[in-house]
Amino acid sequence: MDSLTYELTLAGLAVGSAAALTGIGLVVTYRATGVLNLAHGAVAMICAYVLRQLVVVWGWPLPLGALVTLLLVAPALGLVLDRGVFRPLALRGSNPAQTLVATIGVFVLLVGGAVLLWGPGARDDAPVVLGDDPWAQLAAVLALACLVGAVTRWTRFGRELRAVVDNRPLAVLAGIDADRVAAAGWAFGSFTAGLTGVLLAPYVRLDPYGMPLLVVEVIAVAVIARMRSLPVAVGAALAIGVAQAQLTRLHPEGWAGPLIQAVGANLFVVALLVAALVLPGVGGKGRDALPPPTRAPRVPPALWLVVGVLLLLPLGLAGSDLHTAVQVPALAVILLSLVVVAGRGGQIALGQAAYAGLGALFTALLAAAGVPTLLSLALSVPMVAVAGLVTARPAIRRHGLALALATLAVGVAVSRFVLTQPYATADLSLGRPGGFSDDRAFYALELVVLAGCLALVAALRRGRTGRALAALRDHEPGAEAAGVPVPRLKLLAFVLGAALAALGGGLLGMGLRAFDPDQYDPVRGLLWFAAVLVLGADSLLTPLAAAALLTTLDAGPQAGTAAALIGLLATLTGRLPPLLTLLPDQRRPEAPVPPPTTVPAEAHGTPAAPAEAHGTPAAPAEIHGTPAAPAEIHGAPAAPAEAHGIPAAPAEIHGAGPAEGRPAAPARAPAAVPAEGRTHPHGPPAADGGQPSTGRPAPLPTTRTGGAGGSHGPAEGRTHPRGGAAADEAKPRTTEPAPRTSRRAGLRAVDLTLTYPGGVTALSHVTLDLAPARVTALVGPNGAGKSTLFDCLAGTLRPRRGQGRITLDGADITGRSAHARARLGIARTFQQLAVFPSLTVEENVRLGEERRRVRGDPAAAERSLRLLGLAGPVRHRAAADLPTGTLRRVELARALAGRPHTLLLDEPAAGLDAGETEALARILSALAADGLTVLVVEHDPDLVAGIADTVHTMEGGRILS
Ligand SMILES: Nc1ncnc2c1ncn2[C@@H]1O[C@H](COP(=O)(O)OP(=O)(O)OP(=O)(O)O)[C@@H](O)[C@H]1O
Numbered sequence: 001m002d003s004l005t006y007e008l009t010l011a012g013l014a015v016g017s018a019a020a021l022t023g024i025g026l027v028v029t030y031r032a033t034g035v036l037n038l039a040h041g042a043v044a045m046i047c048a049y050v051l052r053q054l055v056v057v058w059g060w061p062l063p064l065g066a067l068v069t070l071l072l073v074a075p076a077l078g079l080v081l082d083r084g085v086f087r088p089l090a091l092r093g094s095n096p097a098q099t100l101v102a103t104i105g106v107f108v109l110l111v112g113g114a115v116l117l118w119g120p121g122a123r124d125d126a127p128v129v130l131g132d133d134p135w136a137q138l139a140a141v142l143a144l145a146c147l148v149g150a151v152t153r154w155t156r157f158g159r160e161l162r163a164v165v166d167n168r169p170l171a172v173l174a175g176i177d178a179d180r181v182a183a184a185g186w187a188f189g190s191f192t193a194g195l196t197g198v199l200l201a202p203y204v205r206l207d208p209y210g211m212p213l214l215v216v217e218v219i220a221v222a223v224i225a226r227m228r229s230l231p232v233a234v235g236a237a238l239a240i241g242v243a244q245a246q247l248t249r250l251h252p253e254g255w256a257g258p259l260i261q262a263v264g265a266n267l268f269v270v271a272l273l274v275a276a277l278v279l280p281g282v283g284g285k286g287r288d289a290l291p292p293p294t295r296a297p298r299v300p301p302a303l304w305l306v307v308g309v310l311l312l313l314p315l316g317l318a319g320s321d322l323h324t325a326v327q328v329p330a331l332a333v334i335l336l337s338l339v340v341v342a343g344r345g346g347q348i349a350l351g352q353a354a355y356a357g358l359g360a361l362f363t364a365l366l367a368a369a370g371v372p373t374l375l376s377l378a379l380s381v382p383m384v385a386v387a388g389l390v391t392a393r394p395a396i397r398r399h400g401l402a403l404a405l406a407t408l409a410v411g412v413a414v415s416r417f418v419l420t421q422p423y424a425t426a427d428l429s430l431g432r433p434g435g436f437s438d439d440r441a442f443y444a445l446e447l448v449v450l451a452g453c454l455a456l457v458a459a460l461r462r463g464r465t466g467r468a469l470a471a472l473r474d475h476e477p478g479a480e481a482a483g484v485p486v487p488r489l490k491l492l493a494f495v496l497g498a499a500l501a502a503l504g505g506g507l508l509g510m511g512l513r514a515f516d517p518d519q520y521d522p523v524r525g526l527l528w529f530a531a532v533l534v535l536g537a538d539s540l541l542t543p544l545a546a547a548a549l550l551t552t553l554d555a556g557p558q559a560g561t562a563a564a565l566i567g568l569l570a571t572l573t574g575r576l577p578p579l580l581t582l583l584p585d586q587r588r589p590e591a592p593v594p595p596p597t598t599v600p601a602e603a604h605g606t607p608a609a610p611a612e613a614h615g616t617p618a619a620p621a622e623i624h625g626t627p628a629a630p631a632e633i634h635g636a637p638a639a640p641a642e643a644h645g646i647p648a649a650p651a652e653i654h655g656a657g658p659a660e661g662r663p664a665a666p667a668r669a670p671a672a673v674p675a676e677g678r679t680h681p682h683g684p685p686a687a688d689g690g691q692p693s694t695g696r697p698a699p700l701p702t703t704r705t706g707g708a709g710g711s712h713g714p715a716e717g718r719t720h721p722r723g724g725a726a727a728d729e730a731k732p733r734t735t736e737p738a739p740r741t742s743r744r745a746g747l748r749a750v751d752l753t754l755t756y757p758g759g760v761t762a763l764s765h766v767t768l769d770l771a772p773a774r775v776t777a778l779v780g781p782n783g784a785g786k787s788t789l790f791d792c793l794a795g796t797l798r799p800r801r802g803q804g805r806i807t808l809d810g811a812d813i814t815g816r817s818a819h820a821r822a823r824l825g826i827a828r829t830f831q832q833l834a835v836f837p838s839l840t841v842e843e844n845v846r847l848g849e850e851r852r853r854v855r856g857d858p859a860a861a862e863r864s865l866r867l868l869g870l871a872g873p874v875r876h877r878a879a880a881d882l883p884t885g886t887l888r889r890v891e892l893a894r895a896l897a898g899r900p901h902t903l904l905l906d907e908p909a910a911g912l913d914a915g916e917t918e919a920l921a922r923i924l925s926a927l928a929a930d931g932l933t934v935l936v937v938e939h940d941p942d943l944v945a946g947i948a949d950t951v952h953t954m955e956g957g958r959i960l961s
Helices: 005-035 041-057 062-091 096-118 134-154 156-166 168-173 176-201 210-215 220-226 230-247 257-265 265-276 300-314 319-325 327-344 352-368 373-395 400-420 441-464 466-472 474-479 486-512 523-535 541-553 560-572 724-730 786-794 818-823 841-851 858-867 884-897 914-929 941-947
Strands: 748-757 761-770 775-779 807-808 827-830 902-907 933-937 951-957
Touching: 005 041, 005 134, 005 156, 005 176, 005 220, 005 230, 041 062, 041 096, 041 210, 062 176, 096 210, 096 560, 134 156, 134 176, 134 230, 134 474, 156 176, 156 327, 168 176, 168 300, 176 210, 176 951, 210 523, 210 951, 220 230, 220 265, 220 373, 230 257, 230 265, 230 914, 257 265, 257 373, 257 400, 265 400, 265 775, 300 319, 300 327, 300 441, 300 884, 319 327, 319 560, 327 352, 327 441, 327 466, 327 486, 327 523, 327 541, 327 914, 352 373, 352 400, 352 486, 352 523, 373 400, 373 486, 400 523, 400 786, 441 466, 441 486, 441 748, 466 474, 466 486, 474 486, 474 818, 523 541, 523 560, 541 560, 748 786, 761 775, 761 933, 775 786, 775 914, 775 941, 786 827, 786 902, 786 933, 818 827, 827 884, 841 858, 841 884, 884 902, 884 914, 914 933, 914 941, 933 941
Parallel strands: 775 933, 775 951, 827 902, 902 933
Antiparallel strands: 748 761, 748 807
């Protein structure tokens, strides 16, 4: 090895040792607490400053200062974070996204605190603890790794740690104090952060921003180690450190030379990018999205007026005040991008600063090439949108923590490889458009742009896309089942976010009359993200308030105040509601949910008397809030609705036109049903009750042969005593069936086998036919494979190639996604309610109508609302406020609003009381009678017995009967 190679290897080992320390700390903290501490670098920076304060400023001996810093201050900081931030969050059952926001809050708080205490400038007099001998550092790191390994493997604490990591609830039940394990994890993690900080400080710029970001890059090694393996983390850190040092020898020529050199000198960033975008995501499934707002914030019009006036006020200012104010609208446009992506879409986007920076950079480059400045800005927006598309494509496949890391990695990479590189930015200036060079005129221009952006985003939020984004945020699988094309919508949100950020970034640069990369630093991006979250990410007021707050505080005498304040508030996430939701709510008091009525006499077998007979107006007679099935079901001819004073609104759901001369079919439903204005739940009111139905589907054989228990033919289900042809005759037929019904072969699972990654074979050669116009029930013990089969039919799970097929009307739809199947007319509900809490009942239901097979049929949503008894004032209530029984109806109404031909219901009676279950049974029977294919996975024997034409029993991944 020549001496240069040796020297570079040594230098690389020194850097790699510090990175390995970070890796060890991150892995241990993650394993003990489940938290990937993004603030690790900020803790390192604080410890480096503390040591400097003790030794350089106060004159303490170095060993004493180092001991106090590493063994007292660093662990204490970890314990404070545990007790003050993360344990309360865990106790509240916060989701991973909230925990991540809290770590960002800690990051921003510590950076802001450091600026407040020690100023923003870099220090070059940090004490040297271990000398510059890389071997000493390497030995220290390896010793630490061995110590941690030994403790984990051979001590009682280690066994407890492993037990908590494997299964925390079980460990707690076994008497392990998981809180103590977590506290120890935080203390140790902070100790390693402190050690990293004091070792690195003499060799890198010690400033509040630089070191935390440097450590963020090193997260790559923990991700490469899958947040588990210490040897892999240490090995990866040393290897990248040495490779990075060796690459500094390269001096490639040509136009790409500087970029290649930048890549070589920032190999940890490359590793972060690869780890975050290419390797499988870390952090488990988790919640993809940020939590929906507890209350959809609605800004009172008067407040908008005040805000408008406040925004106009700076036009009367002059000098430095006006110059400062110029930053507010530009920053507000950048923050508006976060309202779209994080607020409405619920996606964790930590890279918006990079898109803002690219917007400014492209504007400056185009202007330098002679393009008029305003046109440069306009052109830079689509250019950055394309960059957003390219970078978001791999990121959107990720969830929760992995998505956060992916967006952060993109942000850091853009900053390191583009925004801060002289080859891209040297001698770059950024002027203002002609005619807007003075601050007042430019501010007015910014206000116009801001108003346009606000109007655009407001329109987006009000429309279909806004509803779909909110649904995506509230419940991604539910949104997909409602037909929302989730990946496309996520891409749209990220691209729109990138475009808005670029526009704001360009304006910011013009306002400052310079392209300053520091304005678009990733740390600043984290501050912006935290500020938007703290104030209320899904409010149009937030970008304005946050921009004004950040700009004002930053311009104040104490730099760092904004970061410290926002960071502090972000650490309280989950405990403190978004600040703007504390504004007085101007909405009308909400109508109470209609209390469940008592089961009417009819439901117990007494025929329903016309409403007028009771002297009451013919209000919908709901059973437990659900409109009753039609009177025809009782066998009594229904009088025309008009006769009861109720408009004969068509209530057909899936395809029939208004029915005339409908028969009063004999009762099939388990109980007699009261008349809801004589309106059929699935069709128009009976007109005269006398004529036989026309256009009914030809009765299909109820049972099929073959396929049970592993054969390849269709499963032979147990036919319900009341099912089959007799039951068919008994079904209420009050509407035309769905037009395709008689032609349809229905939904089929053919020879389906599904093995989960862990090796459990949940389905083994299962074949199942869902016949049109029939209710098929799937029963069986826990773990039988019912949900797996259900998910395969719905498209949430897809079998591997050659492991079976799903067909619809004979066509193979195995490869179709869940939302594509929803659009084909296969609707589903979920075992765990999938309702979008931030949307109103009506919006929930309309989402089903808008995204399904038949578009643009608001009447379908309306009929669906009426059918499920949700057409009253409750339709305007936010779903978050409603009880389970009502929400089950909302979910069903949403599924029906898309006019499906097939309805898959996963334990639809879960959480319903007896009356609600009865009402549900009646509705499902009536829907099947109208031609709908219904599959019910259910544990409630009464519901199954009452409605199913065919009952299949599953066990051990096979259909037994
Ligand atoms: N995501 C998964 N990863 C690994 N195994 C799984 C997964 N989901 C289910 N299983 C296993 O597959 C088998 C079938 O599970 P499934 O949930 O389909 O049964 P089920 O009949 O719906 O049970 P339940 O009535 O309790 O919901 C079980 O052994 C279960 O442990």
